[in-house]
Every structure is written in C-alpha cells, then in structure tokens.
Amino acid sequence: DAGITQSPRYKITETGRQVTLMCHQTWSHSYMFWYRQDLGHGLRLIYYSAAADITDKGEVPDGYVVSRSKTENFPLTLESATRSQTSVYFCASSVERGAADTQYFGPGTRLTVL
C-alpha cells in the first residue's frame, strides 16, 4: 500500500533494552521525521533526515539514534530504553522541510518501557 507505515504498532520492553522502531514511506519524499507525543506536550521532534545518509537532531534527541541508508526507510533506535521514553512515536515525511510544506504522518507506535 502507498503511504507511510510504522512497525510495530505496539511494543512493550524493559528498561535497558535496545528497541528499534521502523518507518517506511512509498512517496520518495526527501524529508523524514520522528516525533514523540506526550500528554500536554503535543508532538516534539526527535530527529529528522533530509535525504539518505543525512540526519540531524531535533528538539529532544537524547537517548535516540537514527539512520537512513535508503530514502524510503528511517528507523529510530532506543539504545538503552528508559521509562521516560514511554510515549507514542510518530514518523512523518514531506517533500521539503519547513515553510508551507505539509508533513504526512504514519499511524504511530505506542511504546511502553517497564
């Protein structure tokens, strides 16, 4: 199916474990983003990528690692999960970054860290 997909949709893990959240888009958009959604905070940008092999930090990057070897994939890794990383994670993509360009969002991954 065309669009932007995320997997898994739900994940429960334990403190200290490594977790990777996957994001895949079929539009060949240049830009991809990872956000976390927490009650009272809206969405906050973790990392973004302008193209394959080009990534940069967002507002809340600590504890996260990203890579982008292919245009269509943008995985997010929590190297050693902490309880504060319990959140809903959204991946998004867009043609350009900023200005009037629309971001298109995946369905989200709900992550619980015990």
Added chain:
Amino acid sequence: AQSVTQLGSHVSVSEGALVLLRCNYSSSVPPYLFWYVQYPNQGLQLLLKYTSAATLVKGINGFEAEFKKSETSFHLTKPSAHMSDAAEYFCAVTEGDDMRFGAGTRLTVKP
C-alpha cells in the same frame, strides 16, 4: 522563536453545535499555520493550512480557520459538529525549517 498555544485541552460540544478550537501563535515574522486532526489510534492528518494567500482558509470536513494577525490567532471553526468530528486537534506553526505543535485539544461531541 515561534510557539503555539492551544487554549483548552478539552472541548465538549453537542451534535449540531458550533465548534471553536482556539490557537494563538507567537512569531517574529508572518508564519505558516496548520491544523491537524488525529482520530483514535491513527496518525495526524492535515485539516488545513495558512500560507498567506487568504486569511480565511477552508479545509476538509467543513472546517475552516481564520488568520488574524492583530490577534496572533488561527482559530478553527465548524458551524455544526458531527459525531465523527470527535478527535484530537493540533495547531502547528512553522517559521523557517521547524514545525512546532501545540499541546492539542481533545474534542468531544455529545449526542
């Protein structure tokens, strides 16, 4: 730096009543403004966006928003609420490269 404030984390209306969701922004330059909607267990979908072409912006599902520079506001309205409008709504602003989201407003529609 820009930011966006949504007044009211929860709004409840009766079916058929006016929907008004408030959004104020702070920006040193004219911004680009967005409203996104999030239905349960789904990602965000664009409702409408302001790109300086017209101050009154019409979006999908009968929603519209008006950009008021003097009030630094971009409130979202719909004349008659439908049960299917129950969702969380996010206002967002971009200035330069970053998109900043408000904390969200959860809309409940009562039968």
